[in-house]
Amino acid sequence: MSEKKHRVSRRQFLNYTLTGVGGFMAAGMLMPMVRFALDPVLRPAEETDLVAVANVEDITNEPKRFDFTIHQVDAWYESEEPKSAWVFKNEAGEIVALSPVCKHLGCTVNWNSDPANPNMFFCPCHYGLYEKDGTNVPGTPPLAPLDVYVSEVKDGKLYLGKAKPRGEA
Numbered sequence: 001m002s003e004k005k006h007r008v009s010r011r012q013f014l015n016y017t018l019t020g021v022g023g024f025m026a027a028g029m030l031m032p033m034v035r036f037a038l039d040p041v042l043r044p045a046e047e048t049d050l051v052a053v054a055n056v057e058d059i060t061n062e063p064k065r066f067d068f069t070i071h072q073v074d075a076w077y078e079s080e081e082p083k084s085a086w087v088f089k090n091e092a093g094e095i096v097a098l099s100p101v102c103k104h105l106g107c108t109v110n111w112n113s114d115p116a117n118p119n120m121f122f123c124p125c126h127y128g129l130y131e132k133d134g135t136n137v138p139g140t141p142p143l144a145p146l147d148v149y150v151s152e153v154k155d156g157k158l159y160l161g162k163a164k165p166r167g168e169a
């Protein structure tokens with residue numbers, strides 16, 4: 001093989017150099033744009049703040065349903081999500097706010113709506129039952145207690161955040 005075959009011509013050298021430098025500069029300019037475009041998708045859904053749901057004086061020992069909305073931001077999509085909570089004071093006088101979403105398949109549970117099972121949360125979809133504190137009744141379809149809302153009392157009002165599995169709220 002002759003030495004000439006392995007030589008890089010001036011034209012090729014310039015081509016390689018300009019392509020490399022151009023590609024590097026293009027990547028430098030595009031990366032921030034790509035990152036800016038994808039950032040909302042890569043970020044987890046924003047934790048919603050606590051929202052005022054009820055006056056503490058309206059909360060009794062009997063579970064009462066309170067409806068409210070939360071502002072939710074998920075990537076580029078912002079929405080007002082309707083929510084509900086079953087709220088009552090337990091024997092210790094603490095406020096309990098339970099999610100009405102059944103832990104079986106997600107239907108809505110109601111308080112004291114089944115005449116055969118008074119003073120319990122009842123899910124009409126598959127006859128799920130929960131005790132007043134949200135504990136699932138063994139032998140009925142739900143396999144976990146109702147979720148509990150993160151809550152805070154401030155200036156006579158009850159504020160609720162996300163509903164979490166019991167023990168995590």
Ligand code: FES
Pocket residue numbers: 102103104105106107123124125126127128141142
């Ligand atoms: S969804 Fe509630 S019992 Fe099935």
